[in-house]
Amino acid sequence: MSNSLNERVKAARENLDAHVREIIHWHFSPETGCPFWLEYAESLSFDPRDKIHSYDDLKLLGHFQDEWLRGGPVRRWVPKGLKDEPVYVFETGGSTGVPKSRINIRDFQTDYEMFSENLSDETFPRGADWLMLGPTGPRRLRLAIEHLAQHRGGISFFVDLDPRWVNKLIKRGNWQELELYKDHVINQALNILRSHDNIQCVFTTPKLLEGLCAKISLVRHGIKGIFCGGTEMNAQFHRFAREELVPGIDFVPTYGNTLMGLACNKPFNIEDNYAITYYPPHPRAIFELVNKDDLNEAVPYGETGRVLLTTLTKEFFMPRFAERDEGERAEPIDRYPWDGVSNLRLFSEFQESVVVGVY
Amino acid sequence: MIHIPILRAGKPYYSLNKTTVNHFQTGEPVAEMSMANSGLIARDMQNGPANKQRIGDIPMADMLAMCKKAAVLFREAELPLGEGTQTGEDYIQQLSATSGMPVSLCRKNMDKITLVMDGMETVLGGLTRGLDLSILDSGWKEVDDRPLNFFCETDELGAILPSNSPGVHSLWIQALAMKVPLILKPGSAEPWSPYRIAQAFMAAGMPGEAFGYYPTDHSGANEILLRSGRSMFFGDKNTVAPWKHDRRVQIHGPGWSKVVIGADEANNWESHLDVIETSVVENGGRSCINASGVWTAANGRELAEGIAKRFASIEARNMDDPDARIAAFTNKKLAYLLSDMLDNQLRTPGAEDLTAKYRESRVVEAFDAVFLLPTVVYCEDPQHPLASAEYLFPFVSVVELPEESLVHQMGPTLVATAITGNQQLINQLFASTHVERLNIGSIPTMKISWDQPHEGNLFEHLYRQRALQVTG
Structure with missing residues (x-):
């Protein structure tokens, strides 16, 4: 690591620690915190505001359990300091049983505005319109992509896709019906692309991108940039997309979820052999790669670990949640002077049970 | 280490997504296998009509001669395996190492595959009930003063193959001889046989367009089944169940x-x-x-x-x-x-x-x-x-x-x-x-006569008779 990068890493870390103090103070102060964390604090033998001064100190709070997000009352997550703001609720999962819910006020807009700074104005032109072809419904993604398009001066067109129905079809092994549903979704996207010349940017998932490219040439339809995320994104798909599906189009892999925000991919360099390395939106979210058998032990750079995700915003505090993903711990780079994760994939112990659909 | 690539119209393609095939006794890797993403398979299958045309132009006489030549090559030749080569003996050892089948049984299965390739004319004679096979060149023939016309219902035969016994590979090779290109998904512990069969045929002169070989996951297997005009699916009762009523898919489940x-x-x-x-x-x-x-x-x-x-x-x-x-x-x-x-x-x-x-x-x-x-x-x-x-x-x-x-x-x-x-x-x-x-009579269930259909007649799975009338 160069000296200048070392300095940047150090500065980012100091910034993170200061941010942790601010967020802890916010969520654990009776005037601003949400009912959930204020009640949680009562079960502790210490006041988090006195003991937690840095990211490392978050260990004192243990691990966030995503089960806490299932069911209501959802208002227990609304910070008192934001009680008069309009509240969105976004859901994740939910193919069976009660979905996990997360409240949002402006986080999704902030996340996507930050992400926008990483997009090229040449390939995601300001003022260009967008096509959003991915999971909609109660997910954050639909509004977030719309906001991204608007933030860049564009208008976003949508095609509905219900991932919960897709998961049911997969679990039932109803492949033919899944194919019909996929065709139904793709055909709607084709109609939109053929009818609106100013669409130059697309958000979609790997499976749907394949489906779309089987029908038309996106280059010939004027698409310049594709922002793509989903469970099937890996180095091979990245290469396949750049070499065969959409050569000549800026292809931007991303990783995001309702609990975190949106991570950026390391800028493309052919020498990386299409490896995908994501960096979280520091200091609002942090990836830590840890030993799967000891979640308090970070793995060395380049080694495989389970992803611990921490979200630190005034709207949502989620300390050290053990994600369902694993990957290799990636070193900081100039553009993102903090830890990232390479080759993100389903945590090997979950691979048997998690359904991967068209998204 | 050996790296078994994907074959895209016969051409090797090395994926960035790889899996290892291990020696079942030592746990040591025997080979790395390139894994195909489902989109890549779907994209290649768009070339189905062109691939079929390429092998459809081969006269049946040449095709049958190629099968005989491929039989010898499959058994004896040093054939390409990724960036290296594989002898017949290597094949037997590698097959045993990853499938758990004793070497002696691997050898018997090799014989079985060779027998079908070598005796392809007899095998097809059984499947077509003695049709003059040149009908597959011309499309129709006058038989007993009646016009007889068959047309092929697919551009490819997809095959989702198992790992349990290499003998099953003697069931799909006939499609090739009937001018139907193959889209093969090998079993996770048995990549060897279909790859070697493909190499033997290509060395015998078969155009590469006849072979798609895609080690892949469940999603890739579904892609093959969805996109193939006709396919064979080897699997257990639960795996094959969703495809049971799809007439394009010939199911090979448990035998009982x-x-x-x-x-x-x-x-x-x-x-x-x-x-x-x-x-x-x-x-x-x-x-x-x-x-x-x-x-x-x-x-x-x-x-x-x-x-x-x-x-x-x-x-x-x-x-x-x-x-x-x-x-x-x-x-x-x-x-x-x-x-x-x-x-x-x-x-x-x-x-x-x-x-x-x-x-x-x-x-x-x-x-x-x-x-x-x-x-x-x-x-x-x-x-x-x-x-x-x-x-x-x-x-x-x-x-x-x-x-x-x-x-x-x-x-x-x-x-x-x-x-x-x-x-x-x-x-x-x-x-x-x-x-x-x-x-x-006292015939073991294991004694298979190759000129008889097996779990459906492959000729009838691939071809259909059309009513035909011709003037003068």
Whole structure:
């Protein structure tokens, strides 16, 4: 690591620690915190505001359990300091049983505005319109992509896709019906692309991108940039997309979820052999790669670990949640002077049970 | 390390997504295998019509000559394997190392594949009922003063292949000879055979466009099944179930093959033990044509005891032992799981493991491997769950029933060997819609005549007759 990068890493870390103090103070102060964390604090033998001064100190709070997000009352997550703001609720999962819910006020807009700074104005032109072809419904993604398009001066067109129905079809092994549903979704996207010349940017998932490219040439339809995320994104798909599906189009892999925000991919360099390395939106979210058998032990750079995700915003505090993903711990780079994760994939112990659909 | 690439229209493609195929005894990697993403398969399959045209132009006479040449190359030649090469002997060793099948059985399966390639004209003669095969060049012929026209219903034959026994690869090669390109998904522990068959054919002059070879996951397998005009799907009952009613997909699930003994032969049970033993044990009990049931009109208990005595002498041997008769489990846990499952089913009254008294345990750990020893269960009741069980090792249940009920109750049966002279029983078997292949007489279920259809006629799966009238 160069000296200048070392300095940047150090500065980012100091910034993170200061941010942790601010967020802890916010969520654990009776005037601003949400009912959930204020009640949680009562079960502790210490006041988090006195003991937690840095990211490392978050260990004192243990691990966030995503089960806490299932069911209501959802208002227990609304910070008192934001009680008069309009509240969105976004859901994740939910193919069976009660979905996990997360409240949002402006986080999704902030996340996507930050992400926008990483997009090229040449390939995601300001003022260009967008096509959003991915999971909609109660997910954050639909509004977030719309906001991204608007933030860049564009208008976003949508095609509905219900991932919960897709998961049911997969679990039932109803492949033919899944194919019909996929065709139904793709055909709607084709109609939109053929009818609106100013669409130059697309958000979609790997499976749907394949489906779309089987029908038309996106280059010939004027698409310049594709922002793509989903469970099937890996180095091979990245290469396949750049070499065969959409050569000549800026292809931007991303990783995001309702609990975190949106991570950026390391800028493309052919020498990386299409490896995908994501960096979280520091200091609002942090990836830590840890030993799967000891979640308090970070793995060395380049080694495989389970992803611990921490979200630190005034709207949502989620300390050290053990994600369902694993990957290799990636070193900081100039553009993102903090830890990232390479080759993100389903945590090997979950691979048997998690359904991967068209998204 | 050996890297087995994807073949895209015969051309190697090295994926960034790889998996290793390990030696089942040592756990050491034997090869790396490129994994195809489903989009790549779908994209390649868009070239189906062009690929078919490429091999459709080859005259049948040349095609059959190519099959003969490929047979020799498959058995003997040093053929490309990724960036290296593979001899016939390498193939046998690699196959045994990842599939758990003894070398001697691998060799027999190699012979079986070679036989089909070499005798392709006879095999196709059986499938087409003796048609002049040049009809596949011209599309139609005048036969007995009638125009006869067949057309191909697909641009490719997709094949989702298993790992259990390489013998199954002798079932799809015929498509190639019938001018239908192949889209192959090899089994995760058996990438070797389909790759070597493809290489043998290409070395014999077959255009690469005839072969798509895609190691892939479930999603890729579904892509093949969805996009292939016709396909073959090898898998267990649950895996194949969603495709059961799709006429484009020919299902090759469990066989539940049986030996049926009429009342007239039941007293001679001792003289039928050889046929039964071969039917159950040959090929390590891994084939769908291995018998998993003996249904007899009388003397069931004595017969089962007789089989048990024979099975008691079969032991686990190392993979390179020329006398090895049973295969090892590449997944040790699965062996224990299956044995436990069998024991649980034995708790249901009405069934007894007659081999149990001859040994300490059905599961044997030896030579760094796990084996399940041949097992015979006597079932008093045809409704007992073990009466219709099939396992991935030599297992057979013996059921005794009045002769008139035998055929009625025996259920789906891939191969039935009928040992009887009773014409009424034979007629019942002819009339049964459950029996796919019928052997009348002392023919082991494992003895396959390659000029007969297997779980559906592949020619009829690929081609359809069209009504044709031609002036003057």
